[in-house]
Amino acid sequence: MKPPPFRYLRPSTLEEALAMLAAEEDAKPLAGGQSLLPALNMRLVRPSALVDVNRVVGLDDVGTRDGSLAVGALARQADARLRRHPLLAEALPHVGHAATRNRGTVGGSLAHADASAELPLCLVLLGGAVRARSARGEREIPASNFFLGPFTTALAADELVLESTWPLEEDTGYAFEELAPRHGDYAFAAAAAAVRGDEVRVAVGAVVPRPTLLEVDPENPGASAAAQVEPWATVHASAAYLRNLVRVLVERAVARARERAAA
């Protein structure tokens, strides 16, 4: 299908973009558009205006700050600099396809907050944060408070993601696991793990309404994670299958993260 009518606005500065988002009721920022354009084409959303932020300068920096990878909202998912973080290096190939990663942005994926998306899951596991600004001011939102539910975040309608921070701890092994019907499709289930010494951290996605940290038994991470989720059956998979999948993916992710922590 084709998008419903909207006004296309193209600010060249951040201030201009924020003013447009504040002034225009039902405006939506357009970044990579790899989720927004499908939603428009299917007429699932009807914004009055799109504020195309692709020409706003300085929003795509990637650098290291205070032990974290600081990623500008407009950094594309294909950006090689993101792979400096070992968890992102492992998760990013699962994000859509090469052609969608060339356009899709990190900030856009976080703001879209699909329950099965890889980047939100990684941000929650790492305990990262999102920095957002509106004409009213700037704030930092920890990942644990950012994702509220499927396609729902703590962002206000006039707020724009500026940056996300991805903590990178020393002596820590990271791993990401996911199963999708075809590579690049929406995940049935996904798991991310970080291991440092005896400490094991696990987060799961797709089988929960938002990416969720789980307290797992370090001796038995898969089974203890599976016991904590209540997957809903889909046309593709039964709840029992998905629960077992969580067990397998968490077990694999923790095992690999552990090997890397020891290496």
Add this chain to the structure above:
Amino acid sequence: MIVVDVTVNGRRYREEVEDRLLLSDFLRGRLGLTGTHVGCEHGVCGACTVLYEGAAARSCLLLAAQADGAEIVTVEGLARDGRLTPLQEAFHRRHALQCGFCTPGILLAATDFLARTPQPTRAEIEDLLSGHLCRCTGYTPIVDAIAEAAAAQAGAEGAGA
């Protein structure tokens, strides 16, 4: 309405477009470049893939208005002076297409892929093709053709070195 100034296959166009016009429809309907095919219009089938600013992108997930100032290559821009690219020749030799609907998108995606991945494994090629639906070939000849083009490219570079 918005005026876009865009370079497609080396030729510059200046056109006034509706805000909501998709780049895929602009290329096909306005510029007459119907080699870019439109399948699903939500980024899944890959048929509309073009090179946008040098990188493969779905033209159904871009607005024509966004493309102001951009450089785009469509399947019509691959061959030079009537000579197919080595990738296109490999598709021909390996019979990597039947109906041809998916072919333009795959050619553009694979052109970008081979530029970034000079010596791909078969698994990497299959991974690339997960972003492209082909209902005729069963994919095997497409993987063969891309592998052959990669080998030819590596050989040519080796010979030149």
